[in-house]
Amino acid sequence: MIERYSGISPKGDLILLRKLAEKLAGKTFLHINSTREGGGVAEILQRMIPIMSSLGINARWDVIKADDKFFDMTKKVHNALQGYPETIGKDMWDHHRAVNEKNAAELDLEADATVIHDPQPVPLINFRKNGVWIWRCHIDVSNPQKEVFSEIGKYVSKFDAALYSVSRFAGGMSKNEFIISPSIDPLAEKNRELSRDEIEETARRLDIPLDRPVILQVSRFDRFKDPTGVIMAYRKVKKYNDCVLVLAGSPATDDPEGAEVLNEVRQFASDDPDVRILLLPAFSDKDINALQRMATVILQKSLKEGFGLTVTEGMWKGKPVIGGAAGGIPLQITHGVTGFLVHSIEGAAFRIRQLLNNSDMAERMGQQAREYVRQHFLITRQVRDYLAVWYTLSEGTKSLVEL
Amino acid sequence: MEEHLSRENQWPFEFRQCTTILKATGRKASNLKELRHIISIVSDDSIFHHTYQYFLKEHILEYTNDFAHWAGESLEERAVAEELSNIDPYGYATLAELRSALLSVIDSCLEIVSQDRPAPPGEEFYFNETITYVFPAGVWASNLAEFLMALKFVDDGSIYYHFYEARMRVPGGVDDFSQWIEQALHKKELAERIRAIDPFMHDTSEIRAYITDIVMKEVSRDMERMGVDI
Helix, strand or coil: HHHHHHCCHHHHHHHHHHHHHHHHHEEEEEEEECCCCCCCHHHHHHHHHHHHHHHEEEEEEECCCHHHHHHHHHHCCCCCCCCCCCCCHHHHHHHHHHHHHHHHHHHHCCCCEEEEEEEEEHHHHHHCCEEEEECCCCCCCCCCCCCHHHHHEEEEHCCEEEEECCHHHCCCCCCEEEEEECCCCCCCCCCCCCCHHHHHHHHHHHHCCCCCCEEEEEEEHHHHCCCCHHHHHHHHHHCCCCEEEEEEEEECCCCCHHHHHHHHHHHHHCCCCCCEECCCCCCHHHHHHHHHCCCCCCECCCCCCCCCHHHHHHHHCCCCCCEEEHHHHHCCCCCCCEEEECCCHHHHHHHHHHHHHCCHHHHHHHHHHHHCCCHHHHHHHHHHHHHHHHHHHEEEHHHEECC | CCCHHHHHCCCEEEEEEEEEEEEEEEEEEHHHHHHHHHHHHHHHHHHHHHHHHHHHHCCCCCCCCCCHHHHHHHHCHHHHHHHHCCHHHHHHHCCEEEEEEEEHHHHHHHHHCCCCHHHHHHHHHHHHHHHEEEEEEEEECCCHHHHHHHHHHCCCHHHHHHHHHHHHHHHCCCCCCHHHHHHCCHHHHHHHHHCCCCHHHCCHHHHHHHHHHHHHHHHHHHHHHHHCCC
């Protein structure tokens, strides 16, 4: 399977990946998160597990089972860790622990290395059996609500290492904190090359006109993604530049606020026929791919962001992306080179207008963006990093490893 | 010619490359004073990463290390950035000496800056370290023509390893490429031309292009001498 990435991923990533896999072949690598579908974590695990397996590693992925009360609470934890004020009572923390205790009894936690993704399953550390335990934080914890950070930190400090997407998210919760940016799979349905016919078929079915520039934002319907701000920016652009705005997202089972925000966005868009709000079913990967490829400009106007994989996806399609200067977005967008970083609705509107009126610049930026993603944000690099951290922790941390 | 070829084959050049995994130290600086304090206490690995390994990353050529980059871009202290960029890490025998040089420059800057203004929120300097993985790139060259082909094929991480990182390993502080060209191929002049490339004024892609151009001309001259039409 790994040979399919030859000619796409950097050669060095593939060589190191194979060398690390030789060292770790036959060992068990367990990943646990809280949802099988929706959101970036599930998406990357769906792709990473088969790659690891094909390298001879016994890779497994389990999902914890929980009730609505649990997900309401963990959504609050998620918000609080991103700095949004939330109140989480003792009974909620007790429920968080109890749900994980029940899951621990049902899950097979025997593994040479275990990665726990995000705060939902973090109490499983209390039931660790053997091997290396790593906490993978996918969210922006650079300015968290202190009490919630402290509660989660009590669990995180028991792990052998914590992984963050961006340096400034690392918060001293673990003695070993690594920075590993997430990635996309260039061979996945969401990112593979599409024919013109395939793109036009999606446009027809979703009723997207292709006779005018398409401005696109793909993300969950979440206030931190600022969907209403995107509509306001579009309205400023529309005055001189006829265009269509597409807001597309899929529901996630661990995000109970999604429906409420979607409703708000629909009301805000009012009856503008050129604003298309698409609630796509889970696994609409080909449609999202086609939407990104038909877009003239892609937006990710997040106010808070973990990493912002939709930015990476847009860049991989050779599109100029305008991103909010939040979370991991500035790591991907070098302002003026691989896209534009914006800090306001007005800034977003200005950059959209600039790109719509200068197709050469848009083209050049898009190509630079694609190469930057190839070098840094493809899945082979992320699998390489996971295996490197596992190998490093197993062998004892050294600053130089010769293979 | 036969004698020349057999001599080349005795010592093929093995391309290796390195890649790094980033590790946080948990320390961050918001202004020059804090930067100075943390530089004085942070690990050697962190100093190494923010100076020597600067050329392993995409960067702005105006700067030659992360400290200068931050001072220029986030603090907007251009004079401080210029002074920090003027530090040549390969001019110091030890990391302790390099650390002292960094502190000395920041001390003199702190005396002249009108106010030690903070970086905007979110743009603080985060001190990191790396775990460096070194491994063979799977490419060898036995003569200059093979070397030229390989140079076009290998990743930037290989160019970094042999052109920049080598200066810490190879006696005399030179790069691996010129060392091999001089010692295995006995082409001293070619080696000197490669050593004349200013490592601070180019990124790895440009270094690759420069060396390729220099070696290409040498291969063409060799072929002309041998009477091969080119």
